[in-house]
Amino acid sequence: MTRVIRVLVAKPGLDGHDRGAKVVARALRDAGMEVIYTGLHATPEEIAEAAVQEDVDVVGLSILSGAHRTLVPKVVELVKKKGKEDVIFVAGGIIPEDDIPFLQEHGVSGVFGPGTPLEDIATFIRSHVSAARG
Amino acid sequence: MDKRKHTTLSGIELKASYGPEDIGLDRNVAAEAPGTYPFTRGITPEMYREQLWVMGQYSGFASAEEANQRYRYLIEKGQTGFSIALDLPTQMGLDSDHPMAEGEVGRCGVAIDSLKDMEILLEGIPFEKVRQMRTTANAIAPIILAMIVAFAEKKGVDPNGINVLLQNDILKEYFCRGTFIFPPGPSVKLAVDVVEYCAKHLNRWTPMAICGYHIRDAGATAVQELAFTLADAIAYLDAAVKRGVEIDLFAPRLYQFLGAHIDLLEEVAKFRAARRLWAKLMKERYGARKPESLALRIFAYTLGGALTAEQPLNNIVRVTIETLGAVLGGVQTLATSSYDEALSIPTEEAVTVSLRTQQIVAYESGVTGTADPLGGSYAIEYLTNEIERQVNEYLQKIEAYGGAVPCIEKGFFQKELADSAYRFQRMIDSGERVIVGVNRFRDEARSKIPVFKVDPESELRVVERTRKVRQTRNNAAVKRALDGVKRAAEGGDNVIPSIIAAVKEYATLGEICDTLKSVYGSYKPVNIC
Numbered sequence: 001m002t003r004v005i006r007v008l009v010a011k012p013g014l015d016g017h018d019r020g021a022k023v024v025a026r027a028l029r030d031a032g033m034e035v036i037y038t039g040l041h042a043t044p045e046e047i048a049e050a051a052v053q054e055d056v057d058v059v060g061l062s063i064l065s066g067a068h069r070t071l072v073p074k075v076v077e078l079v080k081k082k083g084k085e086d087v088i089f090v091a092g093g094i095i096p097e098d099d100i101p102f103l104q105e106h107g108v109s110g111v112f113g114p115g116t117p118l119e120d121i122a123t124f125i126r127s128h129v130s131a132a133r134g
Numbered sequence: 135m136d137k138r139k140h141t142t143l144s145g146i147e148l149k150a151s152y153g154p155e156d157i158g159l160d161r162n163v164a165a166e167a168p169g170t171y172p173f174t175r176g177i178t179p180e181m182y183r184e185q186l187w188v189m190g191q192y193s194g195f196a197s198a199e200e201a202n203q204r205y206r207y208l209i210e211k212g213q214t215g216f217s218i219a220l221d222l223p224t225q226m227g228l229d230s231d232h233p234m235a236e237g238e239v240g241r242c243g244v245a246i247d248s249l250k251d252m253e254i255l256l257e258g259i260p261f262e263k264v265r266q267m268r269t270t271a272n273a274i275a276p277i278i279l280a281m282i283v284a285f286a287e288k289k290g291v292d293p294n295g296i297n298v299l300l301q302n303d304i305l306k307e308y309f310c311r312g313t314f315i316f317p318p319g320p321s322v323k324l325a326v327d328v329v330e331y332c333a334k335h336l337n338r339w340t341p342m343a344i345c346g347y348h349i350r351d352a353g354a355t356a357v358q359e360l361a362f363t364l365a366d367a368i369a370y371l372d373a374a375v376k377r378g379v380e381i382d383l384f385a386p387r388l389y390q391f392l393g394a395h396i397d398l399l400e401e402v403a404k405f406r407a408a409r410r411l412w413a414k415l416m417k418e419r420y421g422a423r424k425p426e427s428l429a430l431r432i433f434a435y436t437l438g439g440a441l442t443a444e445q446p447l448n449n450i451v452r453v454t455i456e457t458l459g460a461v462l463g464g465v466q467t468l469a470t471s472s473y474d475e476a477l478s479i480p481t482e483e484a485v486t487v488s489l490r491t492q493q494i495v496a497y498e499s500g501v502t503g504t505a506d507p508l509g510g511s512y513a514i515e516y517l518t519n520e521i522e523r524q525v526n527e528y529l530q531k532i533e534a535y536g537g538a539v540p541c542i543e544k545g546f547f548q549k550e551l552a553d554s555a556y557r558f559q560r561m562i563d564s565g566e567r568v569i570v571g572v573n574r575f576r577d578e579a580r581s582k583i584p585v586f587k588v589d590p591e592s593e594l595r596v597v598e599r600t601r602k603v604r605q606t607r608n609n610a611a612v613k614r615a616l617d618g619v620k621r622a623a624e625g626g627d628n629v630i631p632s633i634i635a636a637v638k639e640y641a642t643l644g645e646i647c648d649t650l651k652s653v654y655g656s657y658k659p660v661n662i663c
Contacts, residue, residue: 014222014238016312019352019439022552023559039661040312043234065222066478066588070237096478096585114443114476115572117563 005129006056010038010047012075015065020092020114024060027118028125044071048078051087057129061108064093069102076107088128092116143397143567144355146520152512157519168464168505172413174406174518175506176464177429182502187460188266188467189492190215192435194244195479196592197599198254201244205259207482213489215266215297217469218255219243220278225313227274227647230596239593242479243270247600248642252281253288261296266467268299268343268433273315275302275328276630277646280637283336299340299389299433299467302328305366305538306345308659309547310352315647318539320654324629326373331630333384342370343389343433346408349547350393351439353555356404357521361528362547363390364411365538371420372537385416386426389467394434394456401456402508403517405432405463411522433467434460441476445571446583449473450487457495462508468492474583481586545660600642607640615639616649623653 009025011018018040025035036054038047051059059079061072072091079087091103092112100111110124140148149156166172169179178184191208193216194201205216221243223235229247230239239245246252261267271278279300286293304321307314314321325342332341346354346363354362367390375381390408395401412430416422436456441449450473460468470488472480480488496502508514535541542548561567568574615636622632629650636646 014226014228014234014313016222016307016310017352018312019551019555023353023556026552026556027559037661040659041234065238066241067237094476094478096587097580097582098585114441115569117573118559119563 002133005033005058005125006054007033007035007058007060007125008038008047008051008054008056009035009060009062010042010050010075011040011062012042012044012047012071013063013065013067014041015063015067015093016040017064018062020064021060021062024062024092024118024121028122031122033122033125044074044078047075048082051079052082052084056087057132058088058090058125061089061091062093063091063095066094068093068095069099072103072108073106080107086132088125088132090121090125142356142400142517143395144357144400146400146517148513152516154512156512157515166509168509171417171425171428172410173429174410175509177409177431177466179505181464181505182461182496183505186214186496186502187465188215189213189489189496190217190266190268190467190469191485191489192217192219192268192270192469193480193485194219194221195242196240196244196588197596198244198246198251200240200589200592202255202257202259204482204485208485208489209260209263211486211489212493215264215268215467217268217270220270221245222313224643225270225272225274227315227643227651229642229644230593230600232644239596240588245596246278246281246643247596248603248640249281249284249637250599250603250640251596252285256285261291264297266297266299268301268467270301272301272304272307273313273321274643274647275300276324276633277637277643279328279331279336279630280634283634284638294336294338297338298336299343300328301345301391302342303345303366303370303391305369305542306348306362308542308657309551310348312659314657314659316650316654317657318542321657322369322373322539325370326377326379327628327630329370329374329384330377330379330628332387333379337383337387340387340389341384343391344370345391347391347393347435347437349551350395351437353551353558355554356395356400357524357528358550358554359393360404360408360411360521361525361532362538363392364415364525364529365532365541368415368419369538375420381416381420381422382424382427385420385422386424389431389433391433391435393437394460394468395437396440396452396455398455398459398462399513400517400521401459402463403514403521405434405460405465406506406509406514406518407521407525408432409464410518411525432463432465433469434463434465435469436460436471438471438475441471441473442569442572443476445577445581446473446477447581448571449476450491453488454491454495457491458499458501461495461501464506474585477583478585478587481584483584543660548660603640604642611639612636612641612645615641616645619646619649620653623650
């Protein structure tokens with residue numbers, strides 16, 4: 001039997017808007033995944049640590065404060081440094097379209113802005129995880 | 135024929151039409167004239183005929199210089215108030231060179247580390263044209279108060295003459311917005327310090343605006359928005375009264391800060407119900423006697439969460455409808471969102487269109503010519519009564535929990551909001567709730583609009599300035615002043631005078647907050663998801 005997909009939903013930085021993160025977390029859980037939520041104000045180190053401890057397949061980063069260009073590359077780098085090379089990163093929040101290529105260059109597979117149907121996120125994660133697992 | 139149930143945005147079921155039987159035969163709507171208790175129809179008899187609402191945009195970014203430029207620009211364009219949006223490190227009591235502040239400085243507001251920044255921020259503002267200067271200071275409200283007082287005194291003007299509105303509502307931060315520093319107990323104490331200090335020394339300021347806006351944007355229904363706001367208000371009012379601050383000394387200056395959502399009829403009813411609920415609460419629970427204590431002043435802000443990233447120009451129309459709802463609901467201050475805010479903080483052009491929207495409603499639409507023009511509509515009166523009834527039901531539940539603070543500590547509010555937000559998103563995904571451009575009438579290609587970018591160099595400038603302030607001030611005097619803050623906090627005294635003294639010595643926001651943290655501790659959030 002294949003392992004259930006494990007997702008870490010994280011709120012890096014100081015942004016306190018977690019309505020979206022919580023809604024996505026619950027939707028992924030309803031879609032049959034195991035979801036861990038870091039809570040607010042997680043440091044990149046805490047997120048990387050949780051990703052390793054929880055042995056997740058996916059890390060979802062929610063940022064609405066405009067700090068994504070600083071925080072996202074930091075988290076990706078730290079997770080990889082800890083030996084988890086195969087984690088899939090997705091991001092959501094208030095992220096201008098012009099910044100999406102930058103995030104992709106820094107290891108993010110999918111960026112989901114406001115208005116994304118929940119099912120699209122679940123489908124994206126399923127297909128990427130199954131591709132990664134071969 | 136469409137057999138679907140018709141409901142308001144918050145799920146209140148609507149009938150095909152309403153008549154006299156729906157608004158209760160015992161209720162004589164006509165007797166509730168605008169300007170009379172319980173102020174359902176407005177706080178003054180003449181409403182906007184006498185004075186338009188304050189038009190004040192929420193703005194601020196980068197360093198004090200850039201934010202100052204935008205305030206002056208918008209005042210020149212005819213806004214009659216403004217709001218200082220603070221960046222997240224500032225709101226959380228961190229100086230700009232704190233490791234947690236990296237990448238966040240100046241992003242969604244302006245960075246204020248010391249009195250030096252405040253002096254630059256307010257330089258040259260024509261205060262005679264500013265009917266209200268708001269600021270999103272909650273956990274740090276005592277420090278921002280102190281900085282404004284110190285700025286005014288240095289300039290030789292009376293601080294009480296600047297029309298300041300401090301948000302100073304910490305409770306909603308624990309379950310909606312996240313910019314808390316200390317645990318709820320000491321935080322409420324600090325909020326009441328501000329209320330008490332203002333009642334004595336700054337009696338023209340608004341010492342607190344109890345917020346429903348953020349509750350709504352975190353996923354609440356209109357009913358939850360009002361119920362949780364009132365529950366928070368009760369926590370502050372009880373604490374202030376317990377301390378011996380007389381209700382009629384500060385209640386007239388309070389505001390409620392509510393969201394203006396897209397469901398026009400429900401929102402008009404919500405603002406009307408908010409005033410009636412407040413008037414009864416003030417009279418029945420607190421025994422307030424001054425009419426100004428009973429008449430609720432409302433600041434409304436069009437809801438950020440109602441904006442879409444798809445087809446962004448459509449947001450101008452949404453904001454127009456929300457503006458109309460607020461104005462027909464009789465609010466005293468209004469801030470409007472810009473069409474590009476689902477993408478970034480607004481460009482100058484977008485924020486100007488947003489201000490123009492208010493001006494068109496004010497000067498062209500005709501809705502300002504008579505007070506409470508929708509009053510007496512069967513549907514509006516029914517919704518007003520229904521919202522009031524449901525809010526009271528909720529309040530009983532909250533009281534049974536022991537009030538707002540236990541509800542937050544046990545995660546009750548968080549759970550209720552998460553449930554509502556999830557339910558709402560599911561309705562959008564299933565198409566039950568239509569959002570144009572998002573789940574119906576989509577365009578394949580994304581429309582491109584210019585997006586505002588904060589100059590990344592501004593973070594370095596702010597950090598540099600703060601380092602220089604720390605080098606050039608009298609550090610022995612700063613230490614003495616910070617010791618004074620610590621003594622006041624330890625002794626349970628009102629901390630405001632000691633913070634004013636520290637700010638005047640150019641103690642930084644981070645230093646003052648660290649001092650308070652050493653006494654009060656820090657808050658670790660409850661995770662409900």
